[in-house]
Amino acid sequence: MKKKPRIILSVLLIIVLTLLAASCSANDEAPDSQREESVHYDRADESPDVQDGAYSGEAGDVHNTAGSISGDKIIYRQNLMMETDNLNRTVDKMEQDLDRYAGHIHRYQVISEQDELPRGDFTLRVPSESLKAFVDSMKNYGVFTQEVLESDDVSDTYYDLEANLRNQKIQERRLLELLEEAENLSDVLTLESELSRIRREIEGLQGTLNRLDDQVQYSTVYLSIREVETDALEGRDFTDQLGKNFRDSLEKFQGAVEYFLLWIAAYFPFVILAGIVLGLIGKFYPSVVKRFNRKSSSE
Numbered sequence: 001m002k003k004k005p006r007i008i009l010s011v012l013l014i015i016v017l018t019l020l021a022a023s024c025s026a027n028d029e030a031p032d033s034q035r036e037e038s039v040h041y042d043r044a045d046e047s048p049d050v051q052d053g054a055y056s057g058e059a060g061d062v063h064n065t066a067g068s069i070s071g072d073k074i075i076y077r078q079n080l081m082m083e084t085d086n087l088n089r090t091v092d093k094m095e096q097d098l099d100r101y102a103g104h105i106h107r108y109q110v111i112s113e114q115d116e117l118p119r120g121d122f123t124l125r126v127p128s129e130s131l132k133a134f135v136d137s138m139k140n141y142g143v144f145t146q147e148v149l150e151s152d153d154v155s156d157t158y159y160d161l162e163a164n165l166r167n168q169k170i171q172e173r174r175l176l177e178l179l180e181e182a183e184n185l186s187d188v189l190t191l192e193s194e195l196s197r198i199r200r201e202i203e204g205l206q207g208t209l210n211r212l213d214d215q216v217q218y219s220t221v222y223l224s225i226r227e228v229e230t231d232a233l234e235g236r237d238f239t240d241q242l243g244k245n246f247r248d249s250l251e252k253f254q255g256a257v258e259y260f261l262l263w264i265a266a267y268f269p270f271v272i273l274a275g276i277v278l279g280l281i282g283k284f285y286p287s288v289v290k291r292f293n294r295k296s297s298s299e
Contacts, residue, residue, distance in 0.1 A: 083226050087226075098126070104125055105123070108121065123220065127219070135221075154215075158209065158216075161208055161209055162209065175198060
């Protein structure tokens with residue numbers, strides 16, 4: 001008879017655990033699309049040829065070929081300022097990384113004044129799909145004092161130009177057909193004049209698309225490097241690392257709090273149910289045990 005309360009308690013606990021397990025399995029079977037966010041972009045394998053003077057030196061770039069791959073057309077610009085203990089060595093490492101990621105130096109200026117440590121300003125072109133890897137590699141050669149990434153979405157402009165270009169080419173074909181059928185000199189001159197205008201329009205549109213393709217495929221990096229004394233750099237390294245570690249710890253604490261609150265929100269009904277069941281067990285279990293004990297003793 002003493003075993004009956006224990007059996008009842010075990011059955012109730014099994015019911016609670018079963019409900020919790022069912023809720024966990026239902027959550028695990030949720031589609032991945034509800035739990036993950038993916039960001040992707042199409043990128044070109046090769047950069048189109050750009051005529052001399054096409055690049056203005058003020059834009060960054062992305063990853064799609066000219067009209068061959070549909071998708072967002074985004075121009076990236078990366079602004080970096082860094083300090084190093086040896087400018088020449090850092091520039092050598094930078095050139096090695098540019099070779100590795102198929103980038104190049106577009107423009108540079110190195111200034112060495114008397115009684116001052118040298119500094120250099122560089123404008124670099126880096127394939128957009130390799131931009132982050134290049135920036136991360138540069139962090140090994142000094143300390144960043146500024147890191148800014150800007151982007152321009154030129155998708156609407158690009159596809160409007162592309163549609164306009166197609167229409168102009170259709171007009172060109174129609175004019176060529178009419179020119180073949182023209183019989184008098186006046187019609188020929190009029191058609192040739194219009195054909196010249198259309199071809200100038202086509203050339204301008206194609207040139208603009210080529211420039212946008214180049215800017216989209218290749219990001220522009222504005223890099224300023226200043227040489228400083230080793231002691232100053234080491235002191236900055238320590239304070240930067242200290243600040244980074246503190247920020248990382250705050251982010252981890254925030255993540256833990258958010259995870260705990262999400263867990264409470266997900267399983268709140270079951271926690272309440274389990275609390276009610278355990279409360280009822282705690283309230284009635286002693287009296288049930290006493291009742292069974294009295295019955296067993298009387299028997």
